[in-house]
Amino acid sequence: MRLTTAQISPETYWPGCQGTNQPTPLNLGQVMVIIPAQDEAETIEAVVRSLQQQGLFHIRVIDNGSRDATAQVAIAAGATVLREPIAGYGQACWRGLQDLGPEVEWILFCDADGSDDLGQLSEFWQAAPQTDLVLGNRRATAIGRQALTTTQNFGNWLATRLIALGWGYHYEDLGPLRLVRRSALDAIDMGDRGFGWTVEMQARAAELGLRFTELPVHYRDRQGGKSKISGTLKGSFQAGVIILSTLFALYSKRIFKRSHPSRNP
Numbered sequence: 195m196r197l198t199t200a201q202i203s204p205e206t207y208w209p210g211c212q213g214t215n216q217p218t219p220l221n222l223g224q225v226m227v228i229i230p231a232q233d234e235a236e237t238i239e240a241v242v243r244s245l246q247q248q249g250l251f252h253i254r255v256i257d258n259g260s261r262d263a264t265a266q267v268a269i270a271a272g273a274t275v276l277r278e279p280i281a282g283y284g285q286a287c288w289r290g291l292q293d294l295g296p297e298v299e300w301i302l303f304c305d306a307d308g309s310d311d312l313g314q315l316s317e318f319w320q321a322a323p324q325t326d327l328v329l330g331n332r333r334a335t336a337i338g339r340q341a342l343t344t345t346q347n348f349g350n351w352l353a354t355r356l357i358a359l360g361w362g363y364h365y366e367d368l369g370p371l372r373l374v375r376r377s378a379l380d381a382i383d384m385g386d387r388g389f390g391w392t393v394e395m396q397a398r399a400a401e402l403g404l405r406f407t408e409l410p411v412h413y414r415d416r417q418g419g420k421s422k423i424s425g426t427l428k429g430s431f432q433a434g435v436i437i438l439s440t441l442f443a444l445y446s447k448r449i450f451k452r453s454h455p456s457r458n459p
Contacts, residue, residue: 219323222249225373226298228290228291230283232264233264233420234307235263235267237306238267241312242272252298253274255274255275256276258278259278282389285387304371309415322373326375326404327406328406329365329367329372329396329408330409332369333350338411349437350367353368354367361401362400382399388436397440397441
């Protein structure tokens, strides 16, 4: 496991940080799982069951305009289903974050298509107390890289290199499987409501000096249904444009803040 500490004392850079001296062990009862889903009736039950086998029972499936039985299957499997009619990956994630109970300390995001190997989550639990953002790195294994399309591999490589150039953080992937401390997510203050959600989270984490670790994960082809993004050339191109434009907007905002520092009256 490669753990990168961005700052020696990150609690001086953002509110709510637990610090690094006495990390608090992760309690699975404090983890909320958020699963954006659109037309994933074929796979959502297996995903929910796999999460339950890992000891997770606070599971929200965000039905993002499904035309199949995704919601009904998810409910039958034991998940809570929230409906979000406005299309967008970030929009669905944002909907899942609303009205969280005070007991929730961590948020786990994962896909609904069965491509994530959720059997590796115990490694996430071990890493969590020492960090603020645990990322699944699909590109760390040959099988994971092969499961990604050529466009996905190149897009991830380009986006992570741009983050390194702009923010100094060396990520390897923008994968959907990620565990984030709730107070860190509050500090990030997510604004994206589309496919730029993951890249905004990682760029903003870098800007705030949050601690992160990337863990190699066994990524596989989706287990059913049809991809809305990587399954088509048009979808992949649009996703790439969104990611690059999101990075450009975030970096421009950062430069503006540096050029116009706020002054206390």
